[in-house]
Amino acid sequence: MKISRIVFGFLIVVAFTIADASDYEGLNADEKGLAIAKEAKLRDEGFSDSEELLTMILKDRRGNERIRQMRVLTLERKDDGDWSLSIFDEPADVKGTAMLTYSHGLEPDDQWLYLPALKRVKRISSKNRSGLFMGSEFAFEDLSSFELEKFKYKFLRKEACDGEQCFVSEWIPAYEHSGYSKQIIWHDTNEYRIHRIDYYDRTNKLLKTLKLLQYKQFIGKYWRSMRMDMLNHKTGENTILTYSNYRFKIGLTDRDFDLNALKRAK
């Protein structure tokens, strides 16, 4: 009797959890959109710090390819946006150039650039969220740290994607100077991994599509896409990002993300 009550209780909990995770019953579309984004954010919390090698392949319509390579260090911040340090390896003329970013939610990020040829640290404006990163199809805002308050959310529908079920939501930037009127995001219902993002320009026309492929799980928890394809529908040009050498919890501290660390990043 006792046992069956426990089992019954357990089943109820499981039933609620499943309902909670995939249906968000009783929530309106805005609340549901926010709940999905929150869940995705929650599942990424606690990674503490990470390092990865990012290779960017820029392709124009004539098929010319250019390679950009950088190492990215990230430090998770509990009460604010994450800190990151990007160190360029290729092309060789910018080797050793490094960028330090203290990201914030709605406030502009704090950003410093180190130019090794002049040994000069320059504080730079981060107002240019819609600017393109290194001549790629990625804007700075596409690569910036995700914080909940940066968007207004709306759940649209549930549909099949990449062989899974996906939540499709609309994200409207709440921060200033975005290049987008909205983004449409596909999260799978199992792991809340993003599979696709459609970016709409300020005139509400489809501008770009990002596909996130080859997900791998790290230290039993964190999913990372190993390949992202960004296609610009207006120009037909695309940029491929491939990630490798991912490492988590390697013991990075604040000191790996100060101006001294920026100067010695190599």
Add this chain to the structure above:
Amino acid sequence: MVFIRSLRVNVFVCLIVFSAANSFAEIELSGNIISEYRYFYNSPVRSDQENNNLSISAEPELYYRLPDSRDSFTFTPFFRLDENDSQRSHFDIRELYFHKVMPEWELKIGVNSVFWGVTETVHLVNIINQIDMVENPDGESLLGQPMVNLTIIENWGTLNLFILPGFRERTFPGRKGRPGTKILIDSDKAIYESGAKEKHIDFALRWSHSFDIWDIGLSHFSGTSREPRYDPLLFSVNSHGETELIPIYEIIDQTGMDIQGTLGAWLLKLEAITRSGQGDRFCAFATGFEYTFFDVVSSGIDVGIINEYLYNERKTEAMDNDLALGIRLSFNDIQSTELVAAVIQGMQNRSKYFYVEAARRIGNSFKLSVEMRGVSNVENDDPLSSIEADGFVQVELGYYF
């Protein structure tokens, strides 16, 4: 032909260094080899100076990070061979130092360079390194400085302490070198205030911190002035019967401040110094802004407007009461095309100094740079008249590895 041979030697040396580096897998090699052509569009001051000049430089960097550590060694030699100016053909150790990194402090021991400052058109506060003036009159090429540099990192900011044993004399173009000055400089006869001459030990410190949108630095330097003073009565006469001024290196104390406020698209800048030891104490400052229009008419191009006011209490300075106006174009394209141009104009006369610098990557490993530098409407009594004849256009093709 000598030129091509020396290029081969350089490439050969690089290959040896490269293969040595590869055999020691942890050592990273990077750097550049740059060929340079300069055209001087005015006739020269001295009849044996040329209007065309070829030159080549190499700056390989060897970097070794100790296993499982943040500590490292860096070695960066620099070589230049110049067609016409024997003074410009030179070798320097730009960097050769050990860098120790601890949670609350860092230590660098060896030869290194340091840059302080925020303004674009002058660098008043920057003082640790001597300028390698034969490289470029922009003063941004620096000679390696021997130093012990302790960095203390606290929540009240970063404190850098420097002991600087050994002084480097400023390099000056030879009599055939261009761009040069009307009156030559005889650096072999340099005079020092200190009896220890170039062995005098200098000291410096700098505190810097970031508060919200503000980045602030306060610094003090005590030692041999990197910038020499000249006395019209102190000169030598060379074998061509030309007078050459003798540089005088005095002991100075200079306190400096640099501030930048980063407010949206505005960068607000101030650099100020006060110096004693070269005659009367004087002050100088540079202040202004850079404002960027991002993605102008959806072209992807950023246009920055630079405006700086330059003041120097010493009236012998070229930039004593001048206004600088500049533009920076960042094309944000695959080739990272960039252009910076500026005109510095006296407030009380019509003398102008201008420069244009543009660069664009070619493929993955080459970069093409074009630069133009000169003066116009120079009045006879203006300090700029000493460089009036040597405006030039420069084209560089660099290979980066």
